[in-house]
Structure formats: C-alpha cells, structure tokens
Amino acid sequence: MDVQALRYALTLAEELHFGRAARVHYIAAQAFGRRIRALEHELGAPLFERTSRRVALTSAGERFLPRARRVLAGMDELVLAAEGDRSEPVLRIGVLGFGLADRWSATRALLARHRADLSLSYVELDWATQYDAVRTGEVDVAVVHDVGGADDLLVERVMDAERYAVVPVESELAAAEHLTEPDIVDRPRVAPVGQPGLADWGGGSSRGGVEVRSPAAVATAVAATARIGLHAEPAMRFYPHPEVRYLPLDGPGAVVAIASRVGDHRDAVAAFRTAVLASAGIERLGRRAGG
Structure with a gap:
C-alpha cells in the first residue's frame, strides 16, 4: 500500500x-x-x-x-x-534524474575519506515525490531539481545546469545551434508535472495532456510525440536518444540542490552534505585551472 x-x-x-x-x-x-x-x-x-x-x-x-x-x-x-540505533550506518539517498551528474565519483571519494563506515542506499525519485520523500523519512537526504515550495526543508543549491531544448531530429529546429524562447513559444510541448513551479520552468501547459513525471522520460516523450521538451545540459550525456537532439535554449537553467529535514543533525547527513558541496568546489577549481 x-x-x-x-x-x-x-x-x-x-x-x-x-x-x-x-x-x-x-x-x-x-x-x-x-x-x-x-x-x-x-x-x-x-x-x-x-x-x-x-x-x-x-x-x-x-x-x-x-x-x-x-x-x-x-x-x-x-x-x-x-x-536512533543503527549498528550499521546506512544513508538513504533520494535521487531525481541524473542527480549530481558528473560529481558522484568525487562525492563518494570524499565521503569515504571521512566516513568509511557509511553505506549508501539509492532511492529513485520523481518530480512528485522529490520533496515528500524527505519530509516523510523515506530518504535521509535527496538530490532534487529545486523548483521552490520546500520552505519547510533545508535546501541548499549545489549547481546550475544550463537550459536545453529537446527537439525531434526531423524538426527543422534540429539544424539550429542555439534556440531562444520565441523559436519555440508556439510549439506544443511535453510538460513536466508533479510540483508547483515546474510549469514555469518547463514552459507552461502541455496543451494536450503530454506529461512526464521524471527527467528520464523527457527524451522518449519527445521522440514519441514530436513535441518540444525541456531539460538540463547533463541530460545529453545521461539520457541520449537517437531520435532527439539537445540544443542550448535561453532561459532559466535547472537548479540542482540537496534537501534534508530541518533539525536533522545526524553526522551521516552532515557528512553527505559536506561531501556534495566540497565536490562542487573541486569542480569549480578544476574549471578555473583549465581556463
């Protein structure tokens, strides 16, 4: 049940x-x-x-x-x-979509260095459950697409992912290198659903009931319906599909954040949050060194 x-x-x-x-x-x-x-x-x-x-x-x-x-x-x-009494510490991590994208390895390495005793458990989330899974204790901490509406949780921004359009390969838009909102404003879209705030980020109504409830479903829905979808830049690598093309799109990117319960001061939760934020700092340092 x-x-x-x-x-x-x-x-x-x-x-x-x-x-x-x-x-x-x-x-x-x-x-x-x-x-x-x-x-x-x-x-x-x-x-x-x-x-x-x-x-x-x-x-x-x-x-x-x-x-x-x-x-x-x-x-x-x-x-x-x-x-309150775990003989074998297990941290339940809820993950929406690609989660931390390319930062998982760095995060695990940092976590292992300071909490080698900690085992990680993975729980797949969708847009409807990403915040509630934390509230109810189904997960200890979650990596979410922050679209607002979680003021009762401790939500900390981890990274911004550039906004991309997902277009069918047969569309004339597929030949473009970059798109703007006017390019797609009148095009039917695939709509992400499950949280207030998603409609604004995803471009409004689906205008016909084509809805998706997880980031993993966007590319397939675009291929199946020939509508336009929206995603974040890492989706090109994590959700490739032969019948769609990902194109940079003007507009607000996706905010990836970590969420936990306010007042949850357990060491395991704090260690994970610290490792995630430290991995973000390492990536930024790497980008500066490479530039």
Missing part, C-alpha cells in the same frame, strides 16, 4: 478541499488527486464523496482513516527508533 497516499488522504480528511490539501504537501492538485484515486482503487471503496461544491468523507472513509492514522503513527515511531 502507498504509505504517502495514506498521508495525503488524512490531510484531505482534515482540509476537505483537494487544492488546500495538495498545497500542504507541496504537490500539484492533479497529482494529489491521482494518488487519492489510486488508493481508493486499491482499497476497493471510495473514501471521499466529491461534488462541484464540497468534499466529504464516505462511511468507508470514516471507518478506514482513523485506523490509517494509528498505523502511520506507529510506523513513524519505528522509523525514529531505527534512526
């Missing part, structure tokens, strides 16, 4: 409004609604009555949600107990 969807359902039971409940979790209302519907489908019963004017609990919701609240409270206690 989707534990995060249970948390969403409990919030909806308190707010009785999809938009407000979605904002509590910093998730788009559409994605929030999908998770609620999927939970109801799994349970085989509607938890909420929906009309154009109101949201209300069904009788099944009134029976189920108090039990879900008790189960989640017990799970949270278990997580806290496990975090």
Whole structure:
C-alpha cells in the first residue's frame, strides 16, 4: 500500500478541499488527486464523496482513516527508533534524474575519506515525490531539481545546469545551434508535472495532456510525440536518444540542490552534505585551472 497516499488522504480528511490539501504537501492538485484515486482503487471503496461544491468523507472513509492514522503513527515511531540505533550506518539517498551528474565519483571519494563506515542506499525519485520523500523519512537526504515550495526543508543549491531544448531530429529546429524562447513559444510541448513551479520552468501547459513525471522520460516523450521538451545540459550525456537532439535554449537553467529535514543533525547527513558541496568546489577549481 502507498504509505504517502495514506498521508495525503488524512490531510484531505482534515482540509476537505483537494487544492488546500495538495498545497500542504507541496504537490500539484492533479497529482494529489491521482494518488487519492489510486488508493481508493486499491482499497476497493471510495473514501471521499466529491461534488462541484464540497468534499466529504464516505462511511468507508470514516471507518478506514482513523485506523490509517494509528498505523502511520506507529510506523513513524519505528522509523525514529531505527534512526536512533543503527549498528550499521546506512544513508538513504533520494535521487531525481541524473542527480549530481558528473560529481558522484568525487562525492563518494570524499565521503569515504571521512566516513568509511557509511553505506549508501539509492532511492529513485520523481518530480512528485522529490520533496515528500524527505519530509516523510523515506530518504535521509535527496538530490532534487529545486523548483521552490520546500520552505519547510533545508535546501541548499549545489549547481546550475544550463537550459536545453529537446527537439525531434526531423524538426527543422534540429539544424539550429542555439534556440531562444520565441523559436519555440508556439510549439506544443511535453510538460513536466508533479510540483508547483515546474510549469514555469518547463514552459507552461502541455496543451494536450503530454506529461512526464521524471527527467528520464523527457527524451522518449519527445521522440514519441514530436513535441518540444525541456531539460538540463547533463541530460545529453545521461539520457541520449537517437531520435532527439539537445540544443542550448535561453532561459532559466535547472537548479540542482540537496534537501534534508530541518533539525536533522545526524553526522551521516552532515557528512553527505559536506561531501556534495566540497565536490562542487573541486569542480569549480578544476574549471578555473583549465581556463
């Protein structure tokens, strides 16, 4: 069962409004609604009555949600107990897309030098889950595409990745060396979804429902639909596709950041953050030396 969807359902039971409940979790209302519907489908019963004017609990919701609240409270206690006594330190790292791109090796080397006892666990994230995975404790720290809306977390900028357009190879745009926003403004696009702020970064609506929920899906969606996609420069290396071309595009780049819970002062989390930031400094020094 989707534990995060249970948390969403409990919030909806308190707010009785999809938009407000979605904002509590910093998730788009559409994605929030999908998770609620999927939970109801799994349970085989509607938890909420929906009309154009109101949201209300069904009788099944009134029976189920108090039990879900008790189960989640017990799970949270278990997580806290496990975090307080780990005989073999394991750091759960959530990663969106290419994450740190070319800095993983340097980060691991720095981390191993200072915390050789620390094992790393990898958790794949998408745009909808990148912040919530940190909030709920599913991961200890996450490498995210920071699009805002996470003021309750400790989010620190790591690097800026240049903005690129992803275009089908058969498009006349594919012959260009560089694109500007006017070049693509009227073109149908593939839209990244899952977080408020993505629409502004990705160029607005998909105008037809072509949506992607993870960076890894952008190039395939462009190839399949002949629409325009947006990505960050490292995607050329990490997500190559024979039917698309990546072209530099004017506009705001992607901000790669590390996120952890405010007040989480564990040594393992601090060590990872330090290693990531130090790897960024090493890269900058290398660029200056090479220039």
